[in-house]
Amino acid sequence: MPESSGPEFVGDVSEEEIVAVDELSDAESVYEDVVPQQKVEIDNKIALERIRDTIKLPSALPWTETLVVTYPETITVDVDDDLNRELAFYKQALHSAQLAKSLAAKHNLPFTRPPDYFAEMVKSDAHMERIRQRLLDEGATIKRSEEKRKEREGKKYGKQVQMEKLQERERSKKDMEERLKGLKRKRKGALDNPQGDDDNFDVAVEDAISDRPAKRAKGAGPGGKKIPRQARDQKFGFGGPRKHSKQNTKSSTDSFDAGSAGRGKAKGGKSAKGAAKRPGKGRRMAARSRS
Amino acid sequence: MASLQKTQKANAAKADAKGKGKRKAEEIVGADEEMQAPAPKKMKNKQRVLLLSSRGITHRMRHLMNDIEALLPHVKKDSKLDSKNNLHLLPELADLNNCNNTLYFEARRHEDLYLWAAKTPNGPSIKMHVQNVHTMDELKMTGNCLKGSRGIVSFDKTFDESEWGRLTKEVFTHIFGVPAQARKAKPFIDHILTFTILDNKIWFRNFQIIEKDPLQPNGPPQTTMIEVGPRFVLTPIRIFEGAFSGATVYSNPEFISPAAVRSALKREKGDKYGKRKTAEVERAERMETRKRDEDELAVSKVFA
Numbered sequence: 001m002p003e004s005s006g007p008e009f010v011g012d013v014s015e016e017e018i019v020a021v022d023e024l025s026d027a028e029s030v031y032e033d034v035v036p037q038q039k040v041e042i043d044n045k046i047a048l049e050r051i052r053d054t055i056k057l058p059s060a061l062p063w064t065e066t067l068v069v070t071y072p073e074t075i076t077v078d079v080d081d082d083l084n085r086e087l088a089f090y091k092q093a094l095h096s097a098q099l100a101k102s103l104a105a106k107h108n109l110p111f112t113r114p115p116d117y118f119a120e121m122v123k124s125d126a127h128m129e130r131i132r133q134r135l136l137d138e139g140a141t142i143k144r145s146e147e148k149r150k151e152r153e154g155k156k157y158g159k160q161v162q163m164e165k166l167q168e169r170e171r172s173k174k175d176m177e178e179r180l181k182g183l184k185r186k187r188k189g190a191l192d193n194p195q196g197d198d199d200n201f202d203v204a205v206e207d208a209i210s211d212r213p214a215k216r217a218k219g220a221g222p223g224g225k226k227i228p229r230q231a232r233d234q235k236f237g238f239g240g241p242r243k244h245s246k247q248n249t250k251s252s253t254d255s256f257d258a259g260s261a262g263r264g265k266a267k268g269g270k271s272a273k274g275a276a277k278r279p280g281k282g283r284r285m286a287a288r289s290r291s
Numbered sequence: 292m293a294s295l296q297k298t299q300k301a302n303a304a305k306a307d308a309k310g311k312g313k314r315k316a317e318e319i320v321g322a323d324e325e326m327q328a329p330a331p332k333k334m335k336n337k338q339r340v341l342l343l344s345s346r347g348i349t350h351r352m353r354h355l356m357n358d359i360e361a362l363l364p365h366v367k368k369d370s371k372l373d374s375k376n377n378l379h380l381l382p383e384l385a386d387l388n389n390c391n392n393t394l395y396f397e398a399r400r401h402e403d404l405y406l407w408a409a410k411t412p413n414g415p416s417i418k419m420h421v422q423n424v425h426t427m428d429e430l431k432m433t434g435n436c437l438k439g440s441r442g443i444v445s446f447d448k449t450f451d452e453s454e455w456g457r458l459t460k461e462v463f464t465h466i467f468g469v470p471a472q473a474r475k476a477k478p479f480i481d482h483i484l485t486f487t488i489l490d491n492k493i494w495f496r497n498f499q500i501i502e503k504d505p506l507q508p509n510g511p512p513q514t515t516m517i518e519v520g521p522r523f524v525l526t527p528i529r530i531f532e533g534a535f536s537g538a539t540v541y542s543n544p545e546f547i548s549p550a551a552v553r554s555a556l557k558r559e560k561g562d563k564y565g566k567r568k569t570a571e572v573e574r575a576e577r578m579e580t581r582k583r584d585e586d587e588l589a590v591s592k593v594f595a
Contacts, residue, residue, distance in 0.1 A: 040542075041542060041544040042540065042541060042542045043454070043455070043541055043542075044540040045454040047532065047538075047540040048454040048457070048458050048540050049454060049457075051414070051458060051532065052454075052458045052461050054413075054414075055410055055415070055462070056461050057336060057461075057464070057465070058334055060334060061334050061336060064471060065334070065335065065336035065470060065471055066444070066468040067442070067443050067444060067469075067480070068443075068444045068446065068464050068468055069443060069444070069445050069446075070445070070446050070447075070448060070451070071447050071485075072448055073448060074448050074449060075447060075487055075489060079490040089487060089494065089496050090498070090516055092447065092487060093485050093496065093498045094514060094516055096443060096445035096483055096485065097443060097483050097500050098514060100480065100483070101514075109480070110480075111479065111480050112480075112512075113437065113440075113479040113481055114479075119438070119477060120437075120438045120439075121435050121436065121437060121438055122362060122427065122435060122436050122437070122438045122519065123427060123435045130430065134430050
């Protein structure tokens, strides 16, 4: 009677755990009460060979009787790596099929099935139709998702381009306006001699419109000293400091000393004390140590 | 492609001529001579396989059996075996059906499948555990092959490296290699069965051989493989000397029965609860031993 497929025991199976002795680490020790049990591994090579000799087919049998081929390479693939494992099996099948084809040609065995040979197949036509339908559906899904993705990307890109174009247009308009305004302001004095400067005016307009103005010597070039925001506000803000200098406000009507005489004295009194804004050495040292 | 057909027709005609023996003048003379000396018998491979299962088989196992029956034309399918304990009936059944091989699918507990491959009169029997069964019905197996066509059987080199591997290869050759004279065998070679030993298990695959017309008109046709199915993994457990009985000549040391695996898992799960409860009891005891007397300045004493 074939035995069960568990390990064979020399003694009784007890409730205690079965631990492999050669797997115990040095730190652990075996209790003295433990019954040593041996798992019997059988590999009776002589008997296996004898049996094989009894059953094997005569070696004079032609290849066409069994159609057995051996793959000459060993497969060393990680079992869990599905892709490479299946690839290895595929390679084995391919190699064996090619080998078999050459052997079949040698033994005059018909190998390739002609396309007009109709006979019952292992899978029914209805089943093959289902398979084909599934493949088509899969292909269609992939295509559809690809198209949708392209559309989405295209929309984003198109929107971007549109925004950029609008901004560009606005910018160039503003630019033009500013240049013309500048030109107008500069040419305010043109009202004095209206005739002589016609050519110059045209040249100046052309210059202003063009992107690259002709090289002219200019005072403070584009790389010169930049006036900070605050200073510029004071100088040009609200029409400049001189715009409101002669307005009648409450403060100006109330003050009787508002005049150049008064201004000179205030200036003189201020300058004596003006330089002492810097804190003394002691305060500076204290601030330095603190920071 | 046309040239291929011509060679095939020529080959078929040659094979026919040999068998039927169109009597020409030379051959009649030859036959007389042959009858005087005993003619060397043409060696033939005669194999028939009995295919059956035990009771308690699931639908997946049943489909696997049907797939094997469709693939191998020299197989005779029989009804279910009633009891799993009287395996000695199997060689008798095989004898009744004129079979010299048996493939017996034993289903245990409605979830484990074991496969016995045996040579029935006195031969060895191999018991294997079947896992990872994918049948031909799965829609990912897109290939198709002729029903009853003889397939190429391809073995890995690892089979020749161990004694039990060589015996298994021999037994599988008899079972899975379709003999040329099988009644339902069809002429062309359509598919290939591959057996590979990987991680001490036997992996089975079945591919359809497709030869497409080459891109260059005079080159060889391109061969591609498409999986037809089924596919499964066999773990050899034991090899017995007799058919379903006899002494063990090989046992696989790495095999752990699936029932043992399941019980080990469940025991691990149960351990968690037991460990937690033990830890709780221990904690209670520890708290008891570490209890100190009430301090003089404790609230209850001061405000008694």
